[in-house]
Amino acid sequence: MTPTASIHGGASWAIVITLGILWIGLGMLWGRKARDSEGFMLAGRNVGLALGSATAMATWVTSNTTMIAPLLAFEKGIWGMFAYASASFGLMLFAPLAFRIRRLLPAGFGSGDFFRMRYGRTGWAVFLIITLIYSIAWLVTMAIAGGKLLEAVGGIPYVHGMTLILVVCVLYTLFGGLHAVIGTDFIQSLVILIGIVFIGAVVAVNVDIPSIHRHIAREQPALLDVMMPAALLAIFNNMLFGFGEVMHNNVWWSRAFAMRARIAPKAFFLSGLLWFPIPIAAGFIALAAGPLGVNVTDPSKVGPQVAEHVLGMAGFGGFASVVILIVLFCSIASSIDSLLAATSDLLVRDIYEGLLRRTLDPVRFRPVAATGIIAVASVAWLLALSGLAIDRVLFGAGPLVASLIWPVIAGLFWEKLNRHLVIAGMIAGCVTGLWSYFQVQTYTGALVGAAVSMAFTIIARFIAPKPLSVPSA
C-alpha cells in the first residue's frame, strides 16, 4: 500500500525539532573552537582517526544511500545492490590521493586550490562550474529526500519537512563550521550504524529468504538476471560516479586537509570499508517489497517503506517509524551539513578570494562564510521545491564529476601535461556523458564522460606536454 505516516503530527515534529536543537546546540558548543577561518573551515587541521573515519563514512551515508540504494535494488535486482556499494571504492581510492594531496598542498584549503595551481584560471573556471552544479544537485537530492522522508514516515508536509531539515543543518553549520560538522557526523554515524544493524537484524529474522527468492524468480525474474543490461551498466557507472565525486569534491578535500597528515589515508580507507555493506543491507530490504506485498508507488521511498512494514510485522509498531525517522534524519543531516560547509568554503576561497580578488580577514571571516552557507542553502531550497525524482537529478550530474577523475589523477601524479587538452577533455566528457545519459541509457552518463575525459588526458601526456605548476613555498 501507499506509504502513509505511521507517526503523526506532533510526535514527528517533536522528534525532528529535538534532534535539530541537539545538533544546533552541539554546533554552538563546538563552534567556540573555531577562532579563525582555518579553524572554521578545516577544524584546525587536527582531526584524528576515529573522528576522521566517522565523518567520511557518515558523509557518504547520504539520503542517496538510504533511499537510492534500495531503489536500485528494487529496480535492478542483485546487481543493483552491488552497483550502489561500488561507490565505496571511491572512498578507498581516495586514501592514496589524500596522502599525495597533503604532500603537494601542505597549506591547501580545498580542491579549487589544486585546479587553479595545476590547470590555470581556465581549468579552474571549468572545475568551478562543474563542482558548483554538482554540489547544488547533490544538495537538492538530499533536501528532496529529506522532505519525502518526513512526509512518508512523519506525516510532515513535504515543503515543511524539506525546509526544516535545511534550516537545522544551516544553523549548526553556521555556528560551528567544520568542527560542528565533524562532531555531529561522529554521533550521526554511530546512530546510523546502530540503526541499520538493528533494522537489518529484524528484517533478516522476520523474512523468509527462500520464499523471497521463489517469489522474485516467478514474478520479477529480471531482478535475478545476471545479464540485465541496465544493472550491469549501473555497476560501472556508479563506481565511476563515486570516483569522480570523491576525487574532485571539496567535501573530501577539506576533510583530507582537516585530518592529521598521517591519519587521512587510513581514515578514508577505513571509512570505505565500513560503508561498503550499508547499501547492500539497505538494498536487500527493498528486494523484499514484492514478496511482502508492499505496493511501491514511489521507488525512492521503497527502503523506508519496506523497513517500516517489516518492523511493524515484528511487533515494533510506532517505534519502528521512530527508529527509521531518526536513522534517516541523521543520514541526511550528516551529508547536508558537510556539503554546505564544503561548498561555502569553495565560494569563499574561489569566488570571494579567487574571482573577486578580495582578501579574507582570518578573524572577521564569519559574515562571508555565513553568506556562502545561506546562499548555497537558498538555491538548493528553491530547486528542491520541485520535488523531482532524486535518482534522475543525481545520475544526471554523474557525467560532470566523472569527467574530472583523470584530470585529478594526472594533476596529482604526473609532472608534464598538455593542460589545454586536459581542459578540452573535461568539457568533452561532460558533453558526451550528458548526451549518453539522455540518448543512450540513464546509467551510461558517468561511464561515457569518464572514458572520453580519460582519452583526452592520456593523449595530453604525449602531445606537447609542459611541466605542471608546483605550489609556491
Add this chain to the structure above:
Amino acid sequence: MAAEPSPPSLSCDLPLRDGLPTSDDGTVRLHWQPGRSPDSGEFFRLEKSPDGSFRNPLVRYEGSDRSSVLSGLPEGDHHFRVRALSDDGTAGPWSASTTISVRFMDRHTLFALVGTGFLVASASVGAVIAGFIKTRKK
C-alpha cells in the same frame, strides 16, 4: 435511473518505441483513474498477463492505491488491466488492456559499454596506485 458503470482508465508513462510503451530495464509505473461506478470503487485489482487474452492472469496488486511501480519484468510484451471492486465484493468492468514492451539494450552495445567501464575503472585504479608508488617518497 443509475448510470451504467464505466471502467477505470489505465496508463503508464514510458516512452513509445514502435508504437508501444517500452521499458529498457523491466520497470514500469502504472497509474489508473476510477471510472464511474455505483459504489465509487475505491478498491482496485491490477492484473498482468503474458498475452492479451488474460486466460491465466496474475494479480499484481489489490488495494486502494491508484498507481503501482512493477520491477523485474522479463523481456517481451506484458498486458495489464485494472478493475474497481466494491466493499461487498462486486467487481466493476475491466479497463481496456494496456500492453507494455520490455526490451533490453542489444548485447553488442552492452558489451562495448561494460567493457569500456571495466577498462576505465581498472585504468583509474592502476594510475592511482602507480602514481602513489612513484611519488610517495617525493
